[in-house]
Amino acid sequence: AEHAISFGKLNKYYGDHHALRDVSLDVEYGETLVICGPSGSGKSTLIRCVNGLETYADGSLSVLGHAVGDDERELEAVRKRVGMVFQNFNLFPHLTILENCVLPQIRGIGRARAEASEVAMAQLSRMQVGEHAEKFPDQISGGQKQRVALARSLSLNPDIMLFDEPTSALDPEMIAEVLDVMQELTRGNMTIICVTHEMGFARAVADKVILMADGAIVEQGDPEQMFTAP
Numbered sequence: 001a002e003h004a005i006s007f008g009k010l011n012k013y014y015g016d017h018h019a020l021r022d023v024s025l026d027v028e029y030g031e032t033l034v035i036c037g038p039s040g041s042g043k044s045t046l047i048r049c050v051n052g053l054e055t056y057a058d059g060s061l062s063v064l065g066h067a068v069g070d071d072e073r074e075l076e077a078v079r080k081r082v083g084m085v086f087q088n089f090n091l092f093p094h095l096t097i098l099e100n101c102v103l104p105q106i107r108g109i110g111r112a113r114a115e116a117s118e119v120a121m122a123q124l125s126r127m128q129v130g131e132h133a134e135k136f137p138d139q140i141s142g143g144q145k146q147r148v149a150l151a152r153s154l155s156l157n158p159d160i161m162l163f164d165e166p167t168s169a170l171d172p173e174m175i176a177e178v179l180d181v182m183q184e185l186t187r188g189n190m191t192i193i194c195v196t197h198e199m200g201f202a203r204a205v206a207d208k209v210i211l212m213a214d215g216a217i218v219e220q221g222d223p224e225q226m227f228t229a230p
């Protein structure tokens, strides 16, 4: 496909609330897109459309050459290749850190346990939480939990990563440690969309920034253009 992700005049409603208004947007392979905008402007809804967590009313959406719409098989193909990290980690409290990263591989992509463990350990180490593998989520900090959530997602070898305010539930001293590992990710060839209020981070990593307001993309440009006062 020409673009990694392509929205064409997409509209989304929650009842009579018009949540996405004629959204057209292309994300290129390997690009890091940062989405900014006030609370309630549709940022989360937009990225949740990418892996089919939200449906839409009309328009088009293509992800890695697959049409994201009603076709369940296309949707399944997309979901296997798109990882998502939320603000609240979503780790299973009764499973160890390692098991949190192993189970999705076994259940989601049919990996054998031995290989899944090896992949999980490699990603946990890469995220600098390898030494906590045998602990449970409530035994590590918020910043560590979010890096585990990243390792879990990366263990599934996604081509695209979606981040929905990944640092907004963290204490200030933990934000930097998560942004650091994310910054490393943005240097690779993964395609990344990140909703964030961290402007310094956005400026450092974004290839493109969009600003949303009331369900529409109201500005779009490179970080220099977007963050330089007129």
Ligand code: ADP
Pocket (backbone or CB within 6 Å): 014, 017, 019, 037, 038, 039, 040, 041, 042, 043, 044, 045, 046
């Ligand atoms: P943002 O991520 O920019 O804060 P959201 O995409 O979460 O915005 O929400 C956009 C708008 O849609 C908000 O007004 C929100 O209240 C509304 N909304 C989001 N999810 C739902 C839902 N499941 N049902 C009804 N309204 C929703």
Ligand code: ADP
Pocket (backbone or CB within 6 Å): 039, 040, 044, 045, 164, 165
């Ligand atoms: P975010 O901005 O990250 O989407 P929110 O707190 O707005 O976080 O939403 C949290 C959850 O509540 C989401 O699953 C969203 O779809 C749902 N939600 C948000 N607004 C509404 C709403 N007005 N009515 C029903 N559900 C909503």
